[in-house]
Amino acid sequence: MYHYTDFDDAFLKERNAQFRAQVERRIDGALTEDEFKPLRLMNGLYLQLHAYMLRVAIPYGTLNSRQMHKLAEIADKWDKGYGHFTTRQNIQYNWPQLRDVPDMLDALAEVDMHAIQTSGNTIRNVTADHFAGAAGDEIADPRPVAELIRQWSTDHPEFQFLPRKFKVAVTGSPNDRAVTKAHDIGLRMVKRDGEAGYEVIVGGGLGRTPMIGKVLRDFLPQAELLPYLEAIVSVYNLLGRRDNKYKARIKITVHENGIEDIRVRVEERFALIRESFGGVDQQMLARIEADFATPAFKTASEAPYHNAYQHDPLFRSWADTNVAAHRADGYGIVSISLKAHGATPGDASSAQMRLMADLAKRYGHDELRISHEQNVILPHVHRGDLPSVYAALKAAGLGTANIGLISDIIACPGMDYCALATARSIPIAQEIALRFDELKLEHDVGPLKIKISGCINACGHHHVGHIGILGLDRAGVENYQITLGGDGTEDATIGERAGPGFSAEQIVPAIERIVLAYLDLRTEPAETFLQTYRRLGLAPFKAALYPEAQANAA
Amino acid sequence: MPKPFTPKVLTANALLEGDVIYRTAAAGWTRDLSQAEILTDEADAELQLIEASAEVATVVGAYLADVKVADGKAQPAHFREAFRAKGPSNYAHGKQEQF
Structure with a gap:
């Protein structure tokens, strides 16, 4: 997975130092709440009903065990020992105190994480298929391009004050597990005559005026993605309504102006800015892709799996419900349900986070995913290891066999x-x-x-x-x-x-x-x-x- | 005819902890709704709101909330205020620990 460069580290360090100073000025009264609020929202800090809430981005839902351990540590040290995973692949801490938030952000930076643009009228955390890189039906892993979009959109100077928030989702599979048609921009990887590209969908969204996204371009060559996205957001930034908060999302812009009009404007803008990218985005993408190399899948006996499947009805039920087909022989994708009957959907205790991190490290090529359905995924587990994984999960209250069923709410x-x-x-x-x-x-x-x-x-x-x-x-x-x-x-x-x-x-x-x-x-x-x-x-x-x-x- | 003024309390969140707080008769703050001063005079309530809003280094988002009065103590009039007074219903993480 992606590791921060020196540039990323320096950027985040500076942002965190700025926010630390802003918090100090708020506490000593130099900043009023009206002045401070936009600053804290830029860093993912909300004030909710009973307390502050810190929303931390989990880009395209991907974590390694070290990051999950850090999330657990933060929950114990500065919150009440748990975290809440959201429908946008974020984690929310419900009880931080204002004075502690700069320390929380520094702790996140230690593991290449932040809370930037998890609020405000900006491009939010880019989400992706939670089975990315593992799904049997996948054309390509959507995460490298999601990471490219994250880097492009983070602190993008043109897009810090959009008419309204802006959400992007990417999937690499024909079976859409990322709800791309309910996003401001949805990207679906497609192939045409052997060439890889994207179907670009705009104007989807839920909220008070739910709309299914419309196809803006049915095939966009892979190399043209970033300038094309920039053209879309740029057109929206000028055309989107700022007079009425409830009519400010791009879905309304598309609805009011028509998809044809938007298409003409986007293509004009695209023609204008396309050359300015000069291929640098593709060089960056190539470097990012190297970070998402396929894990070295092992060859091992599946006998433990078959044995448990035959003799243990609880394991059989769990395996049938919570394990999905993997692209590699002998492997399965494990969905860990955070929906034990009667529990709060999406909540995990720090002990559960640590256990899931340890299982990922030991059995899952050190990878975890957060799904928009508020569950945790171990994307690469050899079937022979499934009985051990299940036993450990069950002991921690994480063995509920209900993925996709009525209680997986x-x-x-x-x-x-x-x-x-x-x-x-x-x-x-x-x-x-x-x-x-x-x-x-x-x-x-x-x-x-x-x-x-x-x-x-x-x-x-x-x-x-x-x-x-x-x-x-x-x-x-x-x-x-x-x-x-x-x-x-x-x-x-x-x-x-x-x-x-x-x-x-x-x-x-x-x-x-x-x-x-x-x-x-x-x-x-x-x-x-x-x-x-x-x-x-x-x-x-x-x-x-x-x-x-x-x-x-x- | 203007609507008659109904009893209210002055409420906000504490700047540092984010806790729900209520104005007391001694012009201080309490986390316990039953200790809040019940405001029955509209002009007095508006004045207190202005004064509290000026305490920028202590409180955030002050407003007047409707209450019911029982035995001289304030009780929430709306379910939103009931949750603010008590904490979330899924864990005893909020004020249930204290009150």
Whole structure:
């Protein structure tokens, strides 16, 4: 993976020193909060409901064991012994004190990490497929180009005051695990006549006006990526609305001006700036690619795997649910669930972080990934080592076999932490997971993605959940709206609103009615919830959700 | 006709810790909502808000929050204020440890 150069180290050291001085000036009263706020946000420091929150970028979700150990150390030393992994592959610390934050940033810099541009109207942490470099269906590893984009966008002088925040995601696989169509720019690696390039998608996004991204260029040659991205962001920077925060994202710019108009403007700008890059970006990319060389995969016996699979039903269930196909013979991709039934989605204790780091070091070529679904991935584990890995995970409360199932819920922090939230998300996720665990139904139900947001900003991706839940404040009471049929993959779809919302007490039984209706409606166990929904539409699920309305109409 | 003024407390976050704090009758700050001064006069409340906002080296984001009054003590009127007064519901990490 990428290692910081002397240039990177010097840059970060200077930024951290600047922020340390800014914090000092805030504490001694020389800076007011109005003056300090933009400075702290540039460094990922928010003030939330109960405390400060430091959002640390995990670029394209990739970590090594040393970095994960450092995240654990920071959690113990300056927080309450845990961290929260987010839908944008970041980690958030919920309880830092202002005076300690400069030390936290220095500790992060020791392991090539920072919190720059995890907030503010800038290009945010670049996200990628969490199976990058390991997936069987991959055209190429998207991480080198994601790193190139990170370097280009970090402290880019033209893009520090965009109309609004700007999110980029990259995938190297036709099966989109990075939700590229719900990003300001989504990049999909494609091949045409043997040549590698990108499909460039713009104007996707969730929030109060959810939109699926549109294709701006169906094939962009690999070497032209950076000038083309610069052209897009440059056009947006001038054209994007600054008069209304809710109309400032590029999705609205694309919607209001039309994709054709945006395309003409981008191509004009691209023609103008293209030569100025002079190939330096491609030289940098070549150097970065060398850092992402394929690990030296081993050849070993798979007998321990077959033996455990045959004799241990718990291992078998976990292996079937949490291990995905790897591109190398004899290997598997392990998804570690941070969704134990009743736990807070995405939270890991410092002890769990250390264990995962140690397992990565010992069995996983020293690599870890954070997924946008708030789980941790060991991308390269030999199948012969899977029983040992499972045993260690299970002992640490990390052995839950529920990846892609109903209890593998995305939930934003909601009103338990977030200052913007209008209702809680975490307790709803906890209750749904506990309820379906109690019913022992989740493996029978099969693939089903529930995503919960505690406000209209949709950090919990509810619009693209097969079942989406949106928490609102209705006349001073928490109220939960359900959307159905959303999908965040290459077939991205925005879910349809099912009808009136439910109270905190009613929402879990409502979800149960939908799921039981699905079990009755599916043609066979292999027909997934989403397939059934697409075949039948909203009506039969609505009937199950609102039995009273049904009775009144009859 | 203007809406009648309902009881309020003056609240903010502490600059250093970020903790939720409330103004006391002695013009100090407490982390315990039940110790907060209940403001019933609109002009007085506005004045206190201006004064508190000037304490830039101590507090952040001061505002007036609606409360209910029971036995002479303030209680949250809205669920958001109830979470601010108590801490998050998933861990006993906030003020549940103290109050």
